[in-house]
Amino acid sequence: MPIRISSSVAKVMVSLVLAGGLFTACRKKEVADTGTNPPSGNGTPKSDEDSLKYLMYNIMQVSYADGGRNTSFDLPTYYWYQQVPKTDPFSSSFAKAEDLLTSLISYPVDAAKNKIDRYSFLDRTGTLSNKLINGIVGQTQADVKGDFGLQATYTRSGQLIVLYTDKNSPAGQQGIQRGWEITAVNGDSNISYDNGGANTKKVEAALFSSNQVTLAFKAPGGANMGTYSLSASSYNINPVLFDTVYTVNSKKVGYFVFYTYASPFASNGAPTTTKLELDRVFNKFSDAGIRDLIVDLRYNGGGSVSTAQYLDNAIAPAATKDKKMYNYIYNDKLSANLSASGLPAGINFAGGGNLQLNNVFFIVSDNTASASELTLNNLKPYMNVKLVGAKTYGKPVGFISFNIAAHDATGTRKYLADLYAINFETRNANNEGGYFSGIDVDHPALDYVDVPWGAATDDNLKGIFAYISSNGTFPAPTPGARMAAPDNNRVALPGALRLNSFKDMVDYQLGKQLQK
Missing domain, CATH: 2.30.42.10 (PDZ domain)
Structure with missing residues (x-):
């Protein structure tokens, strides 16, 4: 039986948003807090901020059992926990939990001594989980208006x-x-x-x-x-910005722009706008008899892993049913206790869609991240996958996000924060992954931001249409290297204005497994 998580953890999510549903605390075996908050050395209660630091540290570096309170288990969840030295979460060096987290994630480095973790964070509002699980902007206590x-x-x-x-x-x-x-x-x-x-x-x-x-x-x-x-207003996210069917040299080509990975199903099990829109688009493509598909992820920072799985099942050939979609890689201690935790070793295709595709093209950029990268990487062992645009962001790792709360002496629960600290890496069926510096494209193209969605003058689409027309060859770079001298009035300045989106891969299904 999986180790149970009690009152301090209400859900588990993964930055690669792992599919499906909320990871809610197990209520069959509720563990009461010993006091209002973790005690200090002299036994007096500490602040809510100290509770957050204490629980966050234990979940990452000690054990997730009982929401980080049961330290008799040796089950740290942080992917790179071995590189982090023992730390006092109550140290005066850490005024806030964010200060502690910044310190912890500064230690993991690669072989060249470069910092690895540029991803982990705390969300004190719950806004992100509402967007990813329910597909809703707004309607939370911290973000009512949207x-x-x-x-x-x-x-x-x-x-x-x-x-x-x-x-x-x-x-x-x-x-x-x-x-x-x-x-x-x-x-x-x-x-x-x-x-x-x-x-x-x-x-x-x-x-x-x-x-x-x-x-x-x-x-x-x-x-x-x-x-x-x-x-500002609350609204149901519609992740499909544009869709159409082209005819390229008598070949039917489906195209859609997808900007975020909200889950196909809400916390109450109802289908979200994401599912309804994806079903509409793929039914449209099936009715049109497309043989090539273009998925535009140039501004998609990822989100729920369940959406990546939904997309891959819709795009992949029917022969992929029950074959490996991707593998999880956890830290050594979680990997040695998969049976006890209920964590899966990997995910299989539920069954490919009814499209019979010759090629699938992904338009990508340095804003394409996490669950978006997972989607295209999963398909590479089974299809002719081509990337057009610019190298992706680089995030082959994901979160099991913990909802951290404190309880007072009466058992009243007080939400503190959602912890998103890296918990796993993914690799496809061919063991391909590790793209921390991004995934290279097969054909470079510029993103001219004044070109309307779907216009044939889009630099990305021109390259793809040429490939389809020539039966497998991208156009050679123009002499004089147009890519080296773009029209500055039409090309975005990287990093000039923050994209109002996250770069995540969160798996809610893992939470379900951990509470069984």
Whole structure:
């Protein structure tokens, strides 16, 4: 029987969001806290912050049993726990749990002494789990109102351009389109890029942290598109930004843009908008009889592993049924206790979809991460997979995220934070993985951010269409290397404006296994 987790842990998730459902604390064997919080050396209760530090450290470095309180088990969950020295979580060096976590994840290094863990974090609001599990922006205590559903970036010449809008969001509902230039924010036209200075901070605050904003736009080519007032709102995420079927030299080609991996099923078991949209798109492709598929993940930072599994099962050939989709690699102690913990050694295909594909193309970039990378890596042993765009982010590892809470003497539970600390690595059926520096593309292409979704002038699509037309050859680079001298008015400036998204691979199904 798996080792039980009690009151301090309400769910387990993985940054590679492992599929399916909430990892809730086992209530059959509730373990009462000995006091309001972990005691200090003289037996007096400590603060909630110290409770968070204590439980976080134990879950990562000692044992997850009983939510990190039962230290009689030797079952640390952190993937690189062996490289972390014994640490006093109550040390005055760590004013906050984030300070402790920063210290812990600074120790793991690779053979060249480069820091490995640039991923682990704490979420004190629960906002991320609501997005990934239920597919909802907003409606949490920390984020009641939601957001605008608009993502923008600066170009290399300093212009502020819309990358995309969620169809269900306030921006999407008002018809704001990819490629529009934002010329003024709240009446202020002094918004050109200033390398993280006052302008950039002002724009980030207005777009990502405010409840209301007024934006002026013009379309590519200079036409004035008017001024739009947006109010932050809660909405059901629609991860499909665009979809269509092309005919390329008489061949049917399906294409869709997918920007985030919210789970196909909510915590109550109901299908989310993600599932409904994916089913709609793949039914459309099946009815059209496509033989090539293009999945555009250029802005997809990942999310729920269950979505990666859902996509792979829809894309893979039917012959993959019951074959290995991917393998988990845990730390040595979890690996030696898979039977006791209930953790799986890997995941098999449930059964391929009804598409009969010759090729599957993924459009990727340095924003393509985690569960997105998992999706394409899983298919490589079974299909002709080609990557177009730019090298991916590089995150072959995922989380079993723990929901950490303190209990007072009456047993009242107080939520503290969700811990996302790396717990596993994944490799495909051919044992391919380890892409910490990203996955290289088969054909480089530029992301011209003023090109509408699906336009034949998209540099990525042009390369793919050429490959399909020539039966397997990408076009050679243009003499003079167009890639080396892009139009700075049309190409994003990397890192200029933070993408308002996460880079995650979280597996909720692992939580279910741990509580059986």
